[in-house]
Amino acid sequence: FDKGGMRPTVRLYEGMQGVKIILQDVLATLKDGEEYYVYSPAEVRPILLSSFENFSKERVQKNIHVKTLAMGIGGALAGNDERKLLMDGSLRQPTYTLIYGGKVAYVSFDAVKNPVGVIIENEGIFEMQKFIFLELWKMIK
Numbered sequence: 001f002d003k004g005g006m007r008p009t010v011r012l013y014e015g016m017q018g019v020k021i022i023l024q025d026v027l028a029t030l031k032d033g034e035e036y037y038v039y040s041p042a043e044v045r046p047i048l049l050s051s052f053e054n055f056s057k058e059r060v061q062k063n064i065h066v067k068t069l070a071m072g073i074g075g076a077l078a079g080n081d082e083r084k085l086l087m088d089g090s091l092r093q094p095t096y097t098l099i100y101g102g103k104v105a106y107v108s109f110d111a112v113k114n115p116v117g118v119i120i121e122n123e124g125i126f127e128m129q130k131f132i133f134l135e136l137w138k139m140i141k
Contacts, residue, residue, distance in 0.1 A: 007122075008120050008121060008122035008125060009119075009120070009121040009122070010118060010119070010120050010121075011118065011119045011121075012116070012117075012118050013116065013117045013118070013119070014110075014114065014115070014116050014117075015114060015115060015116075016047070016050070016051045016115060017051075018115065018116065018117055019047055019048060019051035019052070019107055019115050019117055020051040020052045022098070022105045022107060022117045022119060023048065023051065023052045023055050024052070025103070025105070025119060026059075026064075026098060026100050026101075026105070027055070027058055027059060027062060027064070029100055029101035029102075029103065030062070030064045030100055030101050031062075031064075032062060032063045032064075033063055033064075033065070034064055034065070034101070035064070035065040035066065035067065036064070036065075036066055036067075036098060036099060036100035036101070037066070037067050037068075037069075037098075037099040037100070037129075037130060037133040037134070037137075038066055038067070038068045038069070038096070038097065038098050038099070039068075039069050039071060039086070039095075039096065039097040039133070040068050040069065040070050040071060040075055040096060041071040041072055041090075041091050041094035041095065041096060042070070042071065042072025042073065042074050042075075042090065042094075043072065043090060043091065043094040044094050044095065044096040044107055044108065044109075044115075045072075045074065045075060045096065047096075047107065047115045048096060048107065051115070056078035056079075057078070059078070059080065060078060060079040060080050063080065064080065065080045065081065066080065066081045066082075067081070067082050067083075067084075067133075067137060068081065068082070068083045068084070069083075069084055069085075069086040069133065069136060069137065069140070070083055070084065070085050070086060071086050071087050071089075071090075071091060071094070072087070072088065072089065072090055072091075073085075073088055084137065084140045085140070086136065086140060093108065094108065094109075095107065095108040096108070097129070099126065099129045099130050099133055100126075101126075102121060102122070102123050102126045103119055103120065103121045103122075103126060104119075104120050104122075104125055104126055104129050105117060105118065105119045105120075106118050106120075
């Protein structure tokens, strides 16, 4: 579904190349000094890391900041980032979520465990997800 104006724009991506395109969109959308937010389940994290190995390096070079709520142990800081542990267990349906620049992206798995992702571009959805994330961030020590 791809409309403009007041309706959300939704783009679907499949496979490792699709995941890389989503991460490239984060870098293309955000500017120097801007910040984005991530829910990072341990089960999906390796897919993102292997789809775009230099993502964190490029993010740091562009001076883009990130706050991450980790779901599951693991993950490392790379610079211009903060991480808090939301939960230390695993999820039944893990979905990596990126909240950035008027967009929300989700990366998960299809029925046969292939990576799939969507980007929703809508200011209202973005603002609500950002609000929820930041409220959780404040609550976690």
